[in-house]
Amino acid sequence: xxxxxxxxxxxxNVKQFEVLxxxxxxxxxxxxxxxxxxxxxxxxxxxxxADSDRExxxxxxxxxxxxxxxxxxxxxxxxxxxxxVVGPLGIPSHIDLFGTAVAIGGGVGAAITYPIxxxxxxxxxxxxxxxxxxxxxxLILLDKFSELSDQIYVTTDDGSLGEKGKVTDVLMRLIEExxxxxxxxxxxxxxxxxEVSRLTKKSNIQTVVSLNPIMVDGTGMCGGCRxxxxxxxxxxxxxxxxxxxxxxxxxxxxxxxxxxxxxxRESLDRFNLEQGSEKSTSSxxxxxxxxxxxxxxxx
Amino acid sequence: xxxxxxxxxxxxxxxxxxxxxxxxxxxEAERCLDCSSSxxxxxxxxxxxISEFIDLVRKKEFLKAAxxxxxxxxxxxxxxxxxxxxxQCEASCVLGKNFEPVAIGYLERFVADYEKNHGGVVxxxxxxxxxxxxxxxxxxxxxxxxxxxxxxxxxxxTVYEALHELGGVLxxxxxxxRLPKSIVEDEINNLRRLGIQxxxxxxxxxxxxxxxxxxxxxxxxxxIATGAGLPKFxxxxxxxxxxxxxxxxxxxxxxxxxxxxxxxYDEPVYETEGKVVAVIGGGNTALDAIRTAVRLKASKSxxxxxxxxxxxxxxxxxxxxxxxxxxxxxxxxxxxxxxxxHNGVLKAxxxxxxxLGPPDSMGxxxxxxxxxxxxxxxxxxCIVALGNGANPMVQSSDSKLKVDPRGYIKVNExxxxxxxxxxxxxxxxxxxxxxxxxAMGAGRRAAxxxxxxxxxxxxxx
Numbered sequence: 155x156x157x158x159x160x161x162x163x164x165x166x167n168v169k170q171f172e173v174l175x176x177x178x179x180x181x182x183x184x185x186x187x188x189x190x191x192x193x194x195x196x197x198x199x200x201x202x203x204a205d206s207d208r209e210x211x212x213x214x215x216x217x218x219x220x221x222x223x224x225x226x227x228x229x230x231x232x233x234x235x236x237x238x239v240v241g242p243l244g245i246p247s248h249i250d251l252f253g254t255a256v257a258i259g260g261g262v263g264a265a266i267t268y269p270i271x272x273x274x275x276x277x278x279x280x281x282x283x284x285x286x287x288x289x290x291x292x293l294i295l296l297d298k299f300s301e302l303s304d305q306i307y308v309t310t311d312d313g314s315l316g317e318k319g320k321v322t323d324v325l326m327r328l329i330e331e332x333x334x335x336x337x338x339x340x341x342x343x344x345x346x347x348x349e350v351s352r353l354t355k356k357s358n359i360q361t362v363v364s365l366n367p368i369m370v371d372g373t374g375m376c377g378g379c380r381x382x383x384x385x386x387x388x389x390x391x392x393x394x395x396x397x398x399x400x401x402x403x404x405x406x407x408x409x410x411x412x413x414x415x416x417x418x419r420e421s422l423d424r425f426n427l428e429q430g431s432e433k434s435t436s437s438x439x440x441x442x443x444x445x446x447x448x449x450x451x452x453x
Numbered sequence: 454x455x456x457x458x459x460x461x462x463x464x465x466x467x468x469x470x471x472x473x474x475x476x477x478x479x480x481e482a483e484r485c486l487d488c489s490s491s492x493x494x495x496x497x498x499x500x501x502x503i504s505e506f507i508d509l510v511r512k513k514e515f516l517k518a519a520x521x522x523x524x525x526x527x528x529x530x531x532x533x534x535x536x537x538x539x540x541q542c543e544a545s546c547v548l549g550k551n552f553e554p555v556a557i558g559y560l561e562r563f564v565a566d567y568e569k570n571h572g573g574v575v576x577x578x579x580x581x582x583x584x585x586x587x588x589x590x591x592x593x594x595x596x597x598x599x600x601x602x603x604x605x606x607x608x609x610x611t612v613y614e615a616l617h618e619l620g621g622v623l624x625x626x627x628x629x630x631r632l633p634k635s636i637v638e639d640e641i642n643n644l645r646r647l648g649i650q651x652x653x654x655x656x657x658x659x660x661x662x663x664x665x666x667x668x669x670x671x672x673x674x675x676x677i678a679t680g681a682g683l684p685k686f687x688x689x690x691x692x693x694x695x696x697x698x699x700x701x702x703x704x705x706x707x708x709x710x711x712x713x714x715x716x717x718y719d720e721p722v723y724e725t726e727g728k729v730v731a732v733i734g735g736g737n738t739a740l741d742a743i744r745t746a747v748r749l750k751a752s753k754s755x756x757x758x759x760x761x762x763x764x765x766x767x768x769x770x771x772x773x774x775x776x777x778x779x780x781x782x783x784x785x786x787x788x789x790x791x792x793x794x795h796n797g798v799l800k801a802x803x804x805x806x807x808x809l810g811p812p813d814s815m816g817x818x819x820x821x822x823x824x825x826x827x828x829x830x831x832x833x834x835c836i837v838a839l840g841n842g843a844n845p846m847v848q849s850s851d852s853k854l855k856v857d858p859r860g861y862i863k864v865n866e867x868x869x870x871x872x873x874x875x876x877x878x879x880x881x882x883x884x885x886x887x888x889x890x891x892a893m894g895a896g897r898r899a900a901x902x903x904x905x906x907x908x909x910x911x912x913x914x
Binding site: 177178181191195196197198222223237238239240241242243370371372373374375376377378380382387389392406409410412413414416417418420421424 | 615616617625653654655656659660661681682683684686688692693694695696698699701702705706710711715716717718719720721723724796797841844845846849
């Protein structure tokens with residue numbers, strides 16, 4: 155059992171948990187993930203570790219409610235526990251002094267981007283961050299990225315905060331400007347990562363993406379997370395989850411991620427139905443923990 | 454062996470074999486010639502004193518018979534169910550030359566079950582505590598058998614498991630209908646009673662490293678028994694289509710995560726009910742997978758193998774059971790390509806007919822393609838069961854640990870010691886995919902040499 159020491163909503167459907175997991179906290183490096191299982195009927199799902207606190211022996215998990223398990227996690231709070239948490243899995247991000255590095259976080263992908271961006275900055279890179287989301291309340295970690303970044307850009311699909319448009323609109327502009335971009339790290343929806351990859355490939359900018367295929371064991375045993383990289387089959391859990399974006403077969407990955415769409419929907423509907431009969435209609439989103447929007451002047 | 458009727462068991466996950474009754478077991482034991490040479494013992498990878506335990510069965514001393522087996526085999530209820538006896542002990546049985554060999558496997562199982570149902574296991578006496586600590590990585594058959602032997606020798610043993618449940622392939626791989634999970638749990642509880650500690654959710658190489666186990670965690674020796682990893686694929690076009698599984702994934706979803714009970718359990722498995730399911734391969738895992746598909750109500754369950762039934766590496770009994778349950782065997786067939794629709798959903802498989810050519814280096818006849826024999830078979834789900842490569846988890850975390858070009862851990866053949874002093878390895882992570890009993894044999898051998906290492910006056914650390 156892994157106890158939840160703290161929890162808070164980052165947006166109406168995104169929650170951050172501080173989970174007691176001593177061994178994992180001690181080992182965690184940017185880019186790594188855990189596999190969790192909530193209870194003895196639960197599925198195993200991968201979640202990226204957003205941060206860790208070695209002294210407290212805790213890891214931070216940032217979870218968006220998309221499927222049954224993540225929806226169920228919205229009900230968890232301080233004092234609750236997660237039955238199984240295993241990790242840190244995957245190969246840590248390769249952090250180097252590239253020069254000018256662009257960190258891109260799409261939606262809840264920003265949670266994965268954050269420790270990587272911080273490591274890039276600590277290494278001495280000039281850090282440009284681009285955060286994107288569908289709307290203002292889906293943007294997470296804006297304040298933390300603001301503190302960290304030399305430059306930060308924000309886009310929303312509806313223009314409710316920052317620039318109306320996509321992260322790739324900003325990236326496209328930056329590629330044409332000086333100074334030249336040496337490195338791009340992008341995490342977010344597949345479509346976004348694919349589009350980023352397409353842009354940087356044209357300009358020959360080294361680009362890494364973090365992939366999110368379906369996983370079961372996370373130790374290389376099942377092969378469910380296999381992805382096509384440069385024409386080869388690789389296992390995201392042991393060979394990734396980060397890969398050279400220009401080699402990723404996004405189309406196949408997208409299709410494979412839809413393998414259980416029907417079952418996922420069935421499971422979620424059933425869960426919501428059960429919940430609906432028990433729960434009041436009030437939103438779980440606490441307005442007091444709304445985002446602090448401290449933006450640098452160049453925003 | 455009494456069995457569940459095939460027409461009934463097709464629709465449930467309960468054990469197929471129902472076990473012998475006392476009368477039948479005693480009668481069977483009486484068939485043993487008690488020959489002086491006991492070739493059956495040489496045929497056993499862990500050296501169970503077969504003639505002695507059968508003699509005790511004949512005398513109806515069933516509990517003593519169980520204790521006799523336990524001197525050499527800490528998991529008799531398991532091996533009695535999953536060992537390929539026909540190529541081991543029973544293959545060496547003198548009776549087998551002219552008649553059916555003594556059903557040693559059935560007797561072993563009978564004795565272990567009898568013990569369980571009559572007061573439980575009488576655990577052997579532990580030797581004096583040595584004060585030495587041994588870490589075992591992996592709770593599959595190699596790890597469990599080493600753990601048992603080392604605990605008996607008086608060492609303090611901790612077993613680390615990456616998954617959330619103990620048992621390794623015995624839990625995630627072998628289905629309930631062949632090896633009930635409760636049997637594995639019972640055997641593990643017996644090991645707990647020997648004082649062995651178990652920790653789940655620990656991926657050695659990630660959560661903790663070997664150097665840390667041997668350093669700050671204070672272990673005197675480590676045994677790596679992580680088993681096989683990385684399932685092999687055919688590397689043919691279309692293998693990433695929705696509906697193509699490795700046997701490991703399919704079985705893990707169903708066995709470990711109980712996807713057959715979805716949506717009561719959260720883990721899903723691709724829809725099989727009323728679908729055509731094919732398995733590629735001829736080993737025990739292939740049969741486990743296709744027989745699981747039968748139970749998940751596939752409309753048609755086909756086993757595709759490029760050789761013939763004679764060359765199948767699977768246990769004979771499993772092949773017979775599969776036939777009884779209506780599995781269709783399509784021999785001398787090699788898949789060439791998976792075909793899907795525009796949504797990336799598997800629809801069919803393009804295959805080629807084979808013929809058998811001259812034997813390969815292993816003595817098995819090699820399949821040779823027949824020209825212009827291609828055909829297309831419509832399928833909805835395909836499970837690839839071609840074995841596994843080496844799991845890189847532990848190896849990649851420690852550069853001092855030497856591996857062979859295929860990634861398997863290099864060990865001294867006698868002692869099973871790796872390139873790191875005090876660190877031993879055995880089972881599939883050394884040999885590549887093999888059987889439960891061979892892994893247990895490796896676990897025993899490792900336990901012996903770890904014990905020797907720990908008792909030597911100056912263990913080289």
